[in-house]
Amino acid sequence: MSVPVGQMLSVLRHVTVQRLRGNARYPLVLMLEPLFRCNLACGGCGKIQHPTEVLRSHLTPEQCFRAVDECGAPIVAIPGGEPLLHPQIEQIVAGIVARKKYLYLCTNALKLVEMLPHFTPSPYLAFSVHLDGLREEHDRAVDREGVFDIAVDAIRKALAAGFRVTTNSTLFSDADPARCRRFFDEVMALGVEGMMISPGYSYSKAPDQEHFLPRERSQSLFRRILDKPSRGWKFNQSPVFLEFLKGAWDLECRPWGTPAYNLFGWQRPCYLLDEGYAGSFRELMEETDWDAYGRSSGNPKCQDCMAHCGYEPAAVEATFSSLGGLLATARLTLFGPPKTKPALEPPLAAPASPGMRLQPNGLPALPILDRVA
Numbered sequence: 001m002s003v004p005v006g007q008m009l010s011v012l013r014h015v016t017v018q019r020l021r022g023n024a025r026y027p028l029v030l031m032l033e034p035l036f037r038c039n040l041a042c043g044g045c046g047k048i049q050h051p052t053e054v055l056r057s058h059l060t061p062e063q064c065f066r067a068v069d070e071c072g073a074p075i076v077a078i079p080g081g082e083p084l085l086h087p088q089i090e091q092i093v094a095g096i097v098a099r100k101k102y103l104y105l106c107t108n109a110l111k112l113v114e115m116l117p118h119f120t121p122s123p124y125l126a127f128s129v130h131l132d133g134l135r136e137e138h139d140r141a142v143d144r145e146g147v148f149d150i151a152v153d154a155i156r157k158a159l160a161a162g163f164r165v166t167t168n169s170t171l172f173s174d175a176d177p178a179r180c181r182r183f184f185d186e187v188m189a190l191g192v193e194g195m196m197i198s199p200g201y202s203y204s205k206a207p208d209q210e211h212f213l214p215r216e217r218s219q220s221l222f223r224r225i226l227d228k229p230s231r232g233w234k235f236n237q238s239p240v241f242l243e244f245l246k247g248a249w250d251l252e253c254r255p256w257g258t259p260a261y262n263l264f265g266w267q268r269p270c271y272l273l274d275e276g277y278a279g280s281f282r283e284l285m286e287e288t289d290w291d292a293y294g295r296s297s298g299n300p301k302c303q304d305c306m307a308h309c310g311y312e313p314a315a316v317e318a319t320f321s322s323l324g325g326l327l328a329t330a331r332l333t334l335f336g337p338p339k340t341k342p343a344l345e346p347p348l349a350a351p352a353s354p355g356m357r358l359q360p361n362g363l364p365a366l367p368i369l370d371r372v373a
Helices: 005-020 061-071 089-098 112-118 135-142 147-160 177-190 215-226 239-245 281-287 308-320 323-335
Strands: 029-032 075-078 102-107 125-130 164-171 194-199 260-262 265-269 274-278
Touching: 005 075, 005 102, 005 308, 029 061, 029 308, 061 089, 061 281, 075 089, 089 102, 089 112, 112 147, 125 147, 135 147, 147 164, 147 177, 164 177, 164 215, 177 194, 177 215, 194 215, 215 239, 239 308, 239 323, 265 281, 274 281, 308 323
Parallel strands: 029 075, 029 260, 075 102, 102 125, 125 164, 164 194
Antiparallel strands: 260 265, 265 274
């Protein structure tokens, strides 16, 4: 795991305060979308399918700051669309950094080199560059030749200018495990701080609906990719989440952990599903029927999803909800996953009284985390 110490302490402090206050549902990462406009047309993304008048619109810096303050999450991610197309993106970034929030600006890097002089390096700011594999795979995913090379050049120049840089990769059904492992090696050789990976989730508006991964195939793919990982690989994610991707750790989605705010308001129930909007963060948290979402709810839209926006918060909860979870996470962090591939377990019913048990990989594990009533 490669997460700045300051960020880990900020999250730990936030979780501790929320638990002391008795809050069962609280945000960890705000997904702030100031615009949907983009300079690419990726087949797996539906953002640019919005009407023209929506694509021409964007949030003001004041709207962004109000959402950040209202939510209170210690981490902010700015996806899109392409955030660097926003005419006031440097003001938005400066205002969030001034609030000492850890900010990840997600970008395809086409405009990154041009925009670097508009930003100031800070431990609170990281550029999260979207790369979906080696040159052939990435350029095919974004449907434009040469984008991989532009992104790699931008990463090198951002690092040389003193900025924190991470990568963000979404993997689909056509991913080749051997080439993914080679991709990880090449990304780390660039000198980035860490990588984030996630299986592709089926956006209803995405042009390409053929390559999204069902859950069983996701687990099979990530077991092959992450088996005996290189010591040189650094992930900007919880080791528990990586074990979850392999099917070695049971988690239940926590959609409120990563609330999304965009042009329409607070999106229900999460960044990936679009089932209405709340006028305030408080309304989102208090009036959303959270029991209707997540795999245990039986909602068919949630059965195959393993995306980080719902399960990273669950991984954080699993880590800090018990001493056993904390020790197991520490073991994964210090020594890595077991050398043998973990066996899959059948779905478990939630026990009447939570207790620790051993998984096939020998790690103590939390039972499936029930939703809070």
